[in-house]
Amino acid sequence: MKRRLAAALTFMALAPASAEAHLVQSGMGPVYDGISHFGLSPEDFLPVIGLAFLAGLRGPRAARLTMAAVTLAWLAGGAISLAGLALPPIVLPALTAALFLVIGGLLAANAELPPALCAGLATALGIMRGAGDMTGVSASPSHGLALIGMTASVFVVFALAASITLPLQRLWMIVAARVSGSWLAAMGLLFAGWILRYGARVQ
Amino acid sequence: MRKATPLFLLLLALVPSEAFAHIVKGEAIGFVSGFEHPISGLDHIIAMVAVGLWGAQLGAPAIWLLPVTFPLVMAFGGFLGLIGVPLPGSEIAIALSGVCLGAAVLSEFRPPLWVAAVLVGIFGLFHGYAHGAELPPGQNALLYSIGFVLATGLLHATGITIGLIHRWPWGQWALRGAGAVVMCGGAFFLWGAVV
Numbered sequence: 001m002k003r004r005l006a007a008a009l010t011f012m013a014l015a016p017a018s019a020e021a022h023l024v025q026s027g028m029g030p031v032y033d034g035i036s037h038f039g040l041s042p043e044d045f046l047p048v049i050g051l052a053f054l055a056g057l058r059g060p061r062a063a064r065l066t067m068a069a070v071t072l073a074w075l076a077g078g079a080i081s082l083a084g085l086a087l088p089p090i091v092l093p094a095l096t097a098a099l100f101l102v103i104g105g106l107l108a109a110n111a112e113l114p115p116a117l118c119a120g121l122a123t124a125l126g127i128m129r130g131a132g133d134m135t136g137v138s139a140s141p142s143h144g145l146a147l148i149g150m151t152a153s154v155f156v157v158f159a160l161a162a163s164i165t166l167p168l169q170r171l172w173m174i175v176a177a178r179v180s181g182s183w184l185a186a187m188g189l190l191f192a193g194w195i196l197r198y199g200a201r202v203q
Numbered sequence: 204m205r206k207a208t209p210l211f212l213l214l215l216a217l218v219p220s221e222a223f224a225h226i227v228k229g230e231a232i233g234f235v236s237g238f239e240h241p242i243s244g245l246d247h248i249i250a251m252v253a254v255g256l257w258g259a260q261l262g263a264p265a266i267w268l269l270p271v272t273f274p275l276v277m278a279f280g281g282f283l284g285l286i287g288v289p290l291p292g293s294e295i296a297i298a299l300s301g302v303c304l305g306a307a308v309l310s311e312f313r314p315p316l317w318v319a320a321v322l323v324g325i326f327g328l329f330h331g332y333a334h335g336a337e338l339p340p341g342q343n344a345l346l347y348s349i350g351f352v353l354a355t356g357l358l359h360a361t362g363i364t365i366g367l368i369h370r371w372p373w374g375q376w377a378l379r380g381a382g383a384v385v386m387c388g389g390a391f392f393l394w395g396a397v398v
Contacts, residue, residue, distance in 0.1 A: 043345055096345070108271055175267040182271045183356055186278035187348045193285030193335060194344035 030142040034149025037133065038157075043096050044129055044150075045157055050103045050184045051125060052158045053177045055118045056165025057107075062115035063162040069119040071155045073126025078147040080127070081134035092132045093195050099125050100188025107181025110174070126154070233343030237350025240334055241358060246297050246392040247330055251355060253304035253385045254323055255362015256378060259369050260311055261319060266366075268316065269323055270359045274352055276324045277331035281351070284335025293329045293336075294396040300326035301389020308382025311375075 038044050048070065055066035087095075103121065106113060113121075133150060137143050165177055241247055258269040283290060304326065306312070314322075334351065365381070368374030 042349055046349075093344070105275075108275065171263075172267070175271070179267070179270050179356070182274050183352045186274040186352045186355075187345070189275070189278040189282050190285070190335070190348035190351060191345050193282035194338075194348070197285045197287070197338075198344070 030145035031149035031152075034146035034151075035153045037146070038150045038153035041133070044133065044154075046184060046187070047096075047099055047103050047125055047129070048154055048157055049161045050100075050107055050181060051118075051122055052161030053165045053180060054103060054107045054111075054113070055115075055122070056162035057110060057174070057177060058113060058115065058118060060166060062113070062118045063166060065115045066118040066122045067155065067158050067162065070122035070126045070158055071151055073123040074130035074154045075126075075147065075151045077127035077130025077132075078134040078150065079130075081131040082137065082143060082147065085131075086135055087128075087131060090195070090199060092128070092135070093191070095128045096132070097188045097191040097195055099128065100191060101185050102188075104181045104183070104185030104188055108178050108185055109181075110178055233346035234350040237347035238354045240337075240351055241354040245388065246301060247333075248358060249385045249388045250297065250300040250304055250326060250330060251358035252362035252365070253301065253308055253382070254327075255359045255364070256308045256366045256381060256385075257304060257319070257323075257362075258359075259363050259366020260308060260378060261313060261316075265316055265319055266363060268320060270356065270363065272320060273323060273327050273359060274355055276327040277334075277355060278348075278352065280328040280331025280333075281335030281338075282331075283328075284332040285338060290329070290332045290336075293333050295393065296326065296329035297333060298389055298393035298396045300329065302386055302393055303389070305382050305384070305386025305389050309379050309386055310382075311379065 051066060051070060052063070055063045099121075103125070106121075130147070130151070134143070134147060137146075241251065254269055254273060258266045280290075303322070307322075338347070366378060369378055
């Protein structure tokens with residue numbers, strides 16, 4: 001009976017559940033809304049992971065500088081959007097595609113970027129995606145808390161991803177990081193094609 | 204076990220599922236359809252896997268250079284297809300890729316690295332173009348692209364993983380046999396594309 005119950009519970013656990021990229025409310029408060037928004041938005045977390053790999057491969061100094069830049073820029077971008085400054089509808093997906101392409105391309109090429117350039121790229125990503133996440137959201141304390149939750153997620157995910165890359169010595173591990181960059185760039189290229197084909201209708 | 208089966212079936216019936224009467228911005232559908240696209244045609248599958256097999260046969264640095272460059276070249280082909288650049292004869296080129304890559308694996312052809320990269324790149328361009336030109340409208344673009352690239356990468360990874368048997372003598376023969384199968388498959392699709 002126990003075995004049957006365990007099998008039934010396993011089966012229930014494996015049953016697919018829906019995942020929504022834009023949660024109305026997680027039910028756990030605005031900070032968790034922000035965290036879950038970041039975790040369920042590939043346009044947010046994929047370039048952050050790519051950037052962390054890129055900076056991590058350049059050493060601890062570049063990783064630290066880039067981590068600070070992306071976190072602060074995300075906060076600033078969100079704050080700009082909350083203040084009522086919005087990007088035109090087509091600009092956000094176009095810039096997202098461009099950043100996927102640039103970050104992925106540089107990672108695939110294992111480019112020897114100086115730390116300042118990594119931080120510059122991080123600033124561009126942070127401002128753009130932070131602003132994008134808060135587009136159309138009214139300024140209120142709860143939305144401010146959601147932005148803080150999002151920014152905290154950026155910090156944690158970046159730190160974890162960069163810490164994976166920092167000690168990489170073996171060739172195949174570095175190759176794996178570079179392959180992920182190539183995939184990121186390929187996604188950006190296809191996304192750019194979509195934008196050129198369908199314009200502002202692209203989500 | 205016999206008693207457990209009805210219990211599983213009952214649980215299966217009780218698992219809630221969503222009704223997509225109104226698709227939520229097409230997001231989940233976008234990823235799934237993007238993931239399905241590269242694996243929906245056998246002509247694409249055999250060529251993608253053959254790239255991995257050939258890379259494994261050639262060894263380093265081809266084994267890692269090809270999976271780094273191929274998704275990019277293929278995505279560029281997809282980009283060309285999406286923006287409407289005409290590239291005639293793509294179906295023939297796709298079928299030819301099966302024949303040529305299969306023949307390369309069968310004969311353990313070892314050209315200079317740049318020749319292998321250019322050959323694979325040209326074929327990748329046509330494969331990506333075919334996918335890009337056939338893309339359905341109304342899907343989530345980014346999720347579709349993520350699914351598309353993931354499926355392509357996983358097909359290469361499958362080929363490379365299979366190709367790792369090359370380290371054993373029997374594996375080398377088995378790989379060459381797989382190359383022959385790919386070549387025959389390519390010839391079949393080429394016949395269909397030409398006739």
